[in-house]
Amino acid sequence: MSGDCAWQWDAWVDRAVSELASKRLLRSTRPISFDPTTDDDTTFQTFETFDRPGPWDRSSVEVAVDGPTFHQWLADLPSSSPEANSENENEKAQKMVLFSGNDYLGLSSHPAVRQAASKAALHYGMGPRGSALICGYTNYHRLLELSLARLKHKDHCILCPTGFAANMAFLTALASIASLLSPLPKPTPLDRIAIFSDELNHASIIDGIRLAERQTEAKVFVYRHSDMLHLDSLLSSCSMRMKVVITDSLFSMDGDFAPLPELVELRKKHGFLLAIDDAHATLVCGENGGGAGEYFGCEKEIDICIGTLSKAVGCHGGFIATSKRWKSLIQSRGRSFIFSTTIPVPVVAASLAAISVGRRERWRRRAIWRRVQDFYSLSGLPISSPIISIIVGTEEAALSASRHLLKSGFHVTAIRPPTVAPNSCRLRITLSAAHTVDDIKKLVATLSPWITTLNSNLLEFSKL
């Protein structure tokens, strides 16, 4: 690695941590143990697993919506046809298949997850309510951190209230290094942190960077989506020392992967710190569900792995898997970690169960990737993950498509500006291991007018 920058980053973080220690500002968590005399078997039990889907799986994708609510949903998707807008408000309850959630493996309804949450709730209620540094951190939180660190092949992990908060906590702690190492009240422009961020990164990364920039501790360089030549040239022309690249590993809107092997090559060349937001790949990718790093065989080269428990884990909360030194820094400087209440104990217990069964029930990962294959075979669209983006053009076209799908019993989100650029409005479809082949067949048939247009546009494009 150029100039042995991994070591340099470690040295910078160590110095920042020492600085905090010298100012008596270093913080750490001390777990509260629940009464050891109670039957605390939820914490240590081995969770029941299955070798195929059970009747419980379906509830993670199949919902019922009452008549007035269904009407309201339709009203939120106005149509240009007047008769479509005067539908009967008293329609009967509708069954609907969700192609809009992020519960990729269907774990939110797994019996082990239900049991863990309910047992913990019966024993402890929500657990102590306070931030992790006050009284909200329990032995359950500690176990979940250990289990996530193991999943990500990192030494340590920090739980945050949400995935959004995890990105904010990492980025504010990262930026604070510039101030902690500066001999001046504010770091000089060259002593700030240079953050290189993919243009399609998640909103929580963008907001975290904005905050760091406002503190004049960081400067952002946005590179074109997954464009490694552009990133390389930005890195080469940047004379700031402390460089970080941050990217979604699996992009939430387009469903494509960041080019992690190429990023690892660039990391060798430029010696930057590599941080990924593995929100959509955790438990979905890799033999053991370790995420995009495991899938691409580069877990070791990823310095910071941020994730959420609200997608394939099927629960709620966020985390940062990393080294001990980074954990010390984030715990002491990550404001959205420090100043927010911890995840309630039943959710922590449920997440522990979900990670355990999610790792062991490998057939769930095989099932979701088979659904991706089914969608590809039936539609012919070049997709690469369970997140499928069908670009339909105008806002009106997206709303009309979403409305048509809703009336056919499918909930699919229409994505519009400001989330995406004008005239690139799209349908965002997410697949789950709980979907059946039949669901996919029906969905693709309902989508056929848009798929046909998209396929012929792609064909035209390929001739250019």
Ligand SMILES: Cc1ncc(COP(=O)(O)O)c(C=O)c1O
């Ligand atoms: C890439 C990415 N990062 C972070 C988040 C935030 O996660 P959470 O919902 O746990 O706050 C999301 C959720 O939409 C996401 O897609």
